[in-house]
Amino acid sequence: MSVLLKKILWFRVNEPDIAINISDSVDLNVGRGIDIKNNIALITLKNSGQSFDSAGDINHKYIDENKVIKFEEQDQIKIYLKYTDDMVDVESLAWNNNSFKHSGNITEEPLSDYLKGVYYVIEFNVQENIKGSPIKLKSADKCYILFNRLLARAFTDTDSLITPQAVQKVVRFSSQNQKGDFFGTGDDSGVLYDIDAKLVSEGGYVQDTRKSTTEEGGVNSDTTFPTAVLAKVWKPVYEWINELSQIEFLNTSNELTGVSGVVYGRPFLYFVDELNRFHWFETDNAVDETIIIGTTTGIYDYKLDKKVFDTINFIIYRGGKNLYGKGTLNYYVEETSNVKTKKMRVIAMTDIAQKLIKQEVDAGNLILDNAQTVFTYEGNNYKSDAYGFTTVWGIDTTGFDDDDYNDTLETEIFRLCELRARSLVKGLAHARYKGTINRKGSIVIVGSLLNVTNKDTGQDAELLRVMDIRDTINKTGWFTNMQIEQDQKAIIEIG
The missing domain is CATH 2.40.10 (Thrombin, subunit H)
Structure with missing residues (x-):
C-alpha cells in the first residue's frame, strides 16, 4: 500500500x-x-x-x-x-x-x-x-503574478529579433529583478530575472530552431524563425506571448502566402514549470504517456465530450474606420474545420482601428490640424508628419503618399482582426474531444500529450493534450484532475 x-x-x-x-x-x-x-x-x-x-x-x-x-x-x-x-x-x-x-x-x-x-x-x-x-x-506562482503585468513595446524590422528572441525579451521585460535567481544571456548578460527564459541554443527551453519539414511532409530548408514585427501598448505579457505564438510569427511571408509550404500550421504552446523555467515549443504529436482505460492503474474517472454544437468557423469582422473615415470589413474562414456547414458570426472589432490611429497620434506621426481635411479621427482632422517615419506597427514610410499610409494602416487592421478571429475560433472550428481524467495523485506536466484508448466508449489511441491540472490533497488522499482536449487541426496549406 x-x-x-x-x-x-x-x-x-x-x-x-x-x-x-x-x-x-x-x-x-x-x-x-x-x-x-x-x-x-x-x-x-x-x-x-x-x-x-x-x-x-x-x-x-x-x-x-x-x-x-x-x-x-x-x-x-x-x-x-x-x-x-x-x-x-x-x-x-x-x-x-x-x-x-x-x-x-x-x-x-x-x-x-x-x-x-x-x-x-x-x-x-x-x-x-x-x-x-x-x-x-x-x-x-510567479508566472501568474508576472505575466499579468502590462507591457508597452514595439519590435520593428530594425531590431532584427526573430520570434523566439522577441518572446524571450517579453518574458525578461516582465521578470527582471535584482534579486532574481536566473542570469540573462546575450545582450542581457549579467542581468537577473525571476523567470529563466533562455533559448534552447543557450541551454534553456525556448525553441529557437524551426523544424526541417513542412506540414504537408515536404522539406523545409529554412530553419530560422522570421523576424518579429509587433507593437502593443500596455497589454498583459501573456497576451504578447499568445500573439507571438500564432502561425503568422512562425512562418515566413512566402509560407503565409502559399508560395512555399507551411512549416507550422498550429500555434506554439508555452508554460512555466515548477522551477520557474519558461517553455515555448511547437505543437507536435510526441506522446508523453499512454493510458488505456480499464488497464492503466490509478485511473478513477474518465469523461469526454465531442463538441459540435458550439462550432464557429466563419467570422465576418468590422475593423473600424480608416484614416479617410471609411469602414473596414473583411472575413475569416477556418480552413481546417471538419464541420461541413458554415457557422457564421459577425463581430465588431472597431477598437482595433481606433487604437492604431491613437498610437500614431501619440507617437507624433499624425498631427492635429483642423484647417485641412486629409485624415479624420474622433471628430478631428489630422495630417501626417513628413513621411519617412516608422509607424507604431513597424513600417518605414519613406517614399509614401497619403494613400500608401492609409493602405498600410488597413493592412495592419486586417492582420490584427484576423489574429483575433483566429483566436476566437480556436477550439471551436472543429468538433473536438474535451474532457477530464481523474487519477491517483501524480506529478503531471502541463502541456504533455496523452495517448488514450477506451474500447468501451470508442476512443482508439486518441491524442489528448493536458491543458490544466488540479491536485486535491485532504484526509482521504491525493487526487489529480487533468483537463484534456484534442489539439486543433494543423493548417496544411494556405491559399
Whole structure:
C-alpha cells in the first residue's frame, strides 16, 4: 500500500533563508495550467491553539505575540508531494514533518522531482467557528503574478529579433529583478530575472530552431524563425506571448502566402514549470504517456465530450474606420474545420482601428490640424508628419503618399482582426474531444500529450493534450484532475 508524503515549506518574506515546516494543513488544492490564470494554490490550516498567554487567552499557531497573523504578502510556499511504498522515503529527513522549525538547508528538502510548485501568498482568509480558527491561504506562482503585468513595446524590422528572441525579451521585460535567481544571456548578460527564459541554443527551453519539414511532409530548408514585427501598448505579457505564438510569427511571408509550404500550421504552446523555467515549443504529436482505460492503474474517472454544437468557423469582422473615415470589413474562414456547414458570426472589432490611429497620434506621426481635411479621427482632422517615419506597427514610410499610409494602416487592421478571429475560433472550428481524467495523485506536466484508448466508449489511441491540472490533497488522499482536449487541426496549406 502506498503512503502519501507531503511537505509544505513556508519562507517568510523577512526571513527568506529559514524554512518553516507547515504540518497542519487540512485541505490543499493546487492548480497549474497552460492558461496561467489558473496557477493558484489554496491551503487551509488548522491554526490550532498552542498555549495560553498571561491573560489566559489562547496562543494560536500562526498568530504572533502581538496577536497579529504571521503570514504576509509575498511569503513563499513550496509544496512537495509523493506516493511511495518505500520506508526509506517515509523515514527520511527530507520528508520529516515532526519539527516546526526547519534548518533551511536545501538537502533537507525533497528532490525537485516531487515539487508541485513554488507559490507566493497573495491573500488570506480567517474564520472563527465551533470547529476552531482556521486560516485559508491563497497563493500564486510567479508566472501568474508576472505575466499579468502590462507591457508597452514595439519590435520593428530594425531590431532584427526573430520570434523566439522577441518572446524571450517579453518574458525578461516582465521578470527582471535584482534579486532574481536566473542570469540573462546575450545582450542581457549579467542581468537577473525571476523567470529563466533562455533559448534552447543557450541551454534553456525556448525553441529557437524551426523544424526541417513542412506540414504537408515536404522539406523545409529554412530553419530560422522570421523576424518579429509587433507593437502593443500596455497589454498583459501573456497576451504578447499568445500573439507571438500564432502561425503568422512562425512562418515566413512566402509560407503565409502559399508560395512555399507551411512549416507550422498550429500555434506554439508555452508554460512555466515548477522551477520557474519558461517553455515555448511547437505543437507536435510526441506522446508523453499512454493510458488505456480499464488497464492503466490509478485511473478513477474518465469523461469526454465531442463538441459540435458550439462550432464557429466563419467570422465576418468590422475593423473600424480608416484614416479617410471609411469602414473596414473583411472575413475569416477556418480552413481546417471538419464541420461541413458554415457557422457564421459577425463581430465588431472597431477598437482595433481606433487604437492604431491613437498610437500614431501619440507617437507624433499624425498631427492635429483642423484647417485641412486629409485624415479624420474622433471628430478631428489630422495630417501626417513628413513621411519617412516608422509607424507604431513597424513600417518605414519613406517614399509614401497619403494613400500608401492609409493602405498600410488597413493592412495592419486586417492582420490584427484576423489574429483575433483566429483566436476566437480556436477550439471551436472543429468538433473536438474535451474532457477530464481523474487519477491517483501524480506529478503531471502541463502541456504533455496523452495517448488514450477506451474500447468501451470508442476512443482508439486518441491524442489528448493536458491543458490544466488540479491536485486535491485532504484526509482521504491525493487526487489529480487533468483537463484534456484534442489539439486543433494543423493548417496544411494556405491559399
